[in-house]
Amino acid sequence: MSENDNLQDADGKNEVEIKDPTLKEESTLEVENTSEDKAKEIVESESVSTEDTSSEKTSEAEIDTVSETNTSKEDKHVDEIEAENAEDAEDESNVERHEVEEKDYHAMSMQDLATELNRLLKHHKIQTISKQVNQIKAEFNAKFSQLLEEKKEEFVNDGGNEIDFYYTNDTKKLFNQLYKDYKLSISSYYKEREQNLKQNLENRLAIIEEIKGLLNVEENINTTYKHFKELQEKWRNAGPIPRDKYNNAWNTYHHHVERFYDFLHLNNDLRDMDFKHNYEQKLKIIERAEELAQSDSINHSFRELQVLHKMWKEELGPVAKEHRETIWERFSNATKTIHDKRQAYYADLDKAYEKNLEKKEDLISQIQAIAEDTANSHGAWQKKIKQIETLREAFFNAGKVPLKVNEATWAKFKDAVRTFNRGKNKFYKGLKKDQYENLQKKKELIKIAEENKDSEDFEVVTPLMKKIQNDWKKIGHVPRRDSDKIWKQFKAACNHYFDRMHAERKAENQHLYDAFDKKVKLLEDIKTMVLSGDNKADVETLKTKVADWKAIGHVPQSKRYIDGKFYKAIDDAFDKLKMDKSKLDMVKFESKLENLANNDNDTRLLDNEQNFIRKKIGEVQSEITQLENNLQFFSNVDSDNPLVKDVHKNIANHKKELETWKNKLSKLRGMYS
Template identity: 25%
Template sequence: MAQEQQEGVKSEEQEDLTQKSIDTLEIDLNNELTEEHEEVAPDVDYTQLSKEQLIGILENELAAIREEGAKPALLKKAETVSREIRPVLDQIKLRERETALQAYIADNGGEEGFEYKYDADTQKIDSLSREIKGLKNSYYQSQEKEKEKNFNVKTSLIQRLRSLLEEEGGRETDATGLKSSWEEFKKIQEEWKSAGNIASPHNGTLWATYNALIDRYFSNRNIYFELKELDRRRNAELKSELCEKVEELAKSLENRPMTKEILNEANHIFEDYKHLGPAPKEEQEKLWQRFKEAMDVLYNAQRGQFAEQKKTMQENYEQKLGIYEAIVPFTTYNSGSIKEWNAKTKEIMAFQDQWVALKGIMPREEGKDLSKKFWAALKTFFNNKGEFFRQLESKREQNLDLKTQLCVEVEELLAAGEDNPATTQKVIELQKKWKGIGQVPEKYKDTIYDRFKKACDAYFDKKREKNKEVEEEFEGNLAKKLDLIERIEAAAKSKDESSLNLLNAFKSEWSSIGFVPKKDMQTVQKRYIAAINTYVGAIGQLSNKEKEQAVLESEVELVRDSDNTRTLYRKESDIRRKITQLENDIALWQNNIEFFAKSKTSDRLKAEFDRKINSALGQLEELKHQLTIIQEAI
């Protein structure tokens, strides 16, 4: 029995050393988790965001907390975002209040009586920030309460354990008493294991007290030492199973990458390992070394992955630097075309999509600076684009005023009820002005056009209604002119009846007939000119020159009667061009004759050029006569 007691004491000392090793590993691993597994949050320049965007960010953080529960990492991230947004909001509030104050002073001469209420977006940001802070405070208050509760529970368990030890030492213990005492002891162990964390200042003291009482309990139970050995063997089996689980996790890294989930699972296994009692002394250290080696494989993989992550972070930085350099020229882009601005916007948005698609993180300081420059470059481009469209919108507002005035003018003409060529021409001119004015703001595009079209259509509908009788008269005039043309054509076939007097009679009759429908005007005029030309050609007592003059006079009279002076101006211009060309040719030929005196064939050449000059002079005289006729008509 003495030897068993001595072995028990040695075993307890070995357990104490092993437990200290476990506690030390727990602290080291927790530190590694804190340092190596803290996620690097992407830096955001909140000064570049609008209030609506800030509200969206805070609402997303709250939504994540509500969806996944109040977790420390989410609460910490949300509080960090809220804390970084706070100075930005303070600057916005200060700037808006100062602007309002200056406006109030400008209006009232002083700041007395000035009150300022922040807008709904500002109040919303304040409200969301307070809600995030409240959730964080509530969470940690509940954690503190839970730790306080756990402290009371564990204190109570230690008191129960002390009472159990006192009962063991103050009474005779039989097999039944030993069993019930052992059951109570195991129950205390289970309840201790189930109890959560407590405040750190008390943790070491409670653990030391608890372990000391456990040691005392086992020391006092020498008579029941075999039961303790059985429990240790059971602990050895359980620890061996936990070693196998960790080893399986380590082996799984051959087929899959290291993840946060794998580490979390390993940490849960480690927690179970800590709370198991001691194993037989000959197996205790072996099991611990086996477990530690498997855990080292996991953490070495994590460290290697972190080194690889640094490499990936640098690669991400290089790629994003290339994107930033590609958009720098966009900051100085300028154009007067909407189409070109829109095309350029598509290009820069494609670069933005590439930037956003690169989800990986960058080195903290370099990445923060690069992100700031990238979003600043984007902002510069869109500010320049916004300025272009503001100026364009201002021009469209001016166009809207001009088109509104045109609508008013047409409506006034319609209300006056005047129906004369001058009024009609005025409406047509207003329509031309409308076409010459550029676009108006999009929201007024249809309404202003419908207003103008409605007024113009009403005017011309009214005019068409009044002109029905005129159209009927025009149809009658068409019939008369067609009848006259047929008589002229018949007279041209009977050459004996052709004479200038009858020609003049035809012309007078044509002039006395009024207008014909516009759609038939050109056709009937062409047929009339053709009939007159045929008739003039049939007059035998006229020379060719007289015939050409008669035809020209007829065309001039026809054009003059139709009030189409543009045709006469074109004909005048054509004749002037021919006159100029003939005068130049005559001057050239006359100049060349002076050089023919020295030539052996001068007489023959001179005679030929004299003939050309005389012919050209005849044509020139005829063209000048035609020009005189046209000028008199104009």
């Protein structure tokens, strides 16, 4: 069974029921598709019209003068529906055109723009993407022009003649080819469409002529009627025609169909059956329109109303004269209700869009302010770039603006962003110039390093190599592509020189490095040494280790840190001895003196140590004096009092500590001799 087998034919058998399209299982009305094919899924009617005794040839001029009987009382709410359907009649891809996504082409790279153009060409009808293609082309050309300027400047800076400059790249070649493909395809499409529209119009005019010619045919009425039905089917399948001819072509067609029925003496039962069928189907359309008028889904209702009007006009013929004005008035009223609700809906949208416009204008002003603000550092520009990204994101999330200012607002936004980008590019172009100069300076230092890396005159060249290393640090950034390369080159030359110098000096001072190796071994022995438990024997062992350490002698200047590690290890070993604290302090102090005496700067270090001990002696004597003064407050207190006993104990401890410090001072004085 075909998709139209369930529709009523001329006998009155079978008829379709127009149900609520929101009920998936029962619906025979697809509201998302306003094409003629979908309308045929709803109802295929047999038009019943009045007679026509004229047989003159129908012309386009005639089409422009004929009006449709049913729409004699049309208002602007019906005109709006007719205009939409006329546009669909010329371009069957009209619905798809509004579904092509528009993206932020300004934020895309040239490669991304080429990829997006390729995607549009592959996945959308060529006639639906002209707006997107034009925007992509404008953005690509702007970005390539900027790149071209940079390449030209580099070419000139490298010594090239501006006249000889030429540049392109694979992305540009790809984009040019894609755009060429688009131009060829769109040109071919419009040429073919123009021919098709013209041919379809001629076919429809010929069909009208044939309908007019039926009035003069002398044959059986049933045969004539069958021929008439065939012509109606041919009309439905004749294809789109120019939109400016659409309404009048249909009006002319209906005019002659009505005259065919009115003036040709058809069987009254057959005519009445068609009238009845058309009346019943139009009532169903009216009822559905009245349901839609109560719906809150404005756009949904309007799209389905388009389908209903198309069915009314294109698929159903006239009804009995006594019903014509009544049912049209009822359908027109439902249409007006939906139209008025849609107008109110868009009025509310306009208010929301006006608020969105205010937001976007404010965001554009912020972008303009940032673009006008001058910055002269990389960090400041990076901060501004992040601010612009945040504002751009807010702009795209701010919602739609009124259609009349949409293009102007978008252009103003892009201009503000472009102004910012020009300032940013100007800064980084100047930065690149500075980096190029820095590159030349660093290359000069590399030349000096490489010329002197094999020099044997260490006394003269070493200060020079250290100077160019400091100069290198003071020079600013160079282009990123050269940074690693020149650094490795400079570092290699410097390392080559200093490695040679250190190797020679190490050979001259090999005995110092040998001493260092011995001290490393002795240090490990101290760290792993296990005490015997005999304090006297362990003290002697530790003193022997200290004597061995001194006997090894000096180490290289850069390795003298090992002495500190050794004496710390000795102190840690002494701390493990179970000895009287004062005696242990003296033993450790003697070890410390050994370390001081082993240092080339012993006099200065001994002086510092003597000053430290004298200071400690003074502090302890002051503590003892203070404690003795405190005892005077306890003159009337028994000597067994805990507080008095505690003071006497502290005085004794401090005197013992004082004695230790005095012994240290005496030992230290002996070191001077």
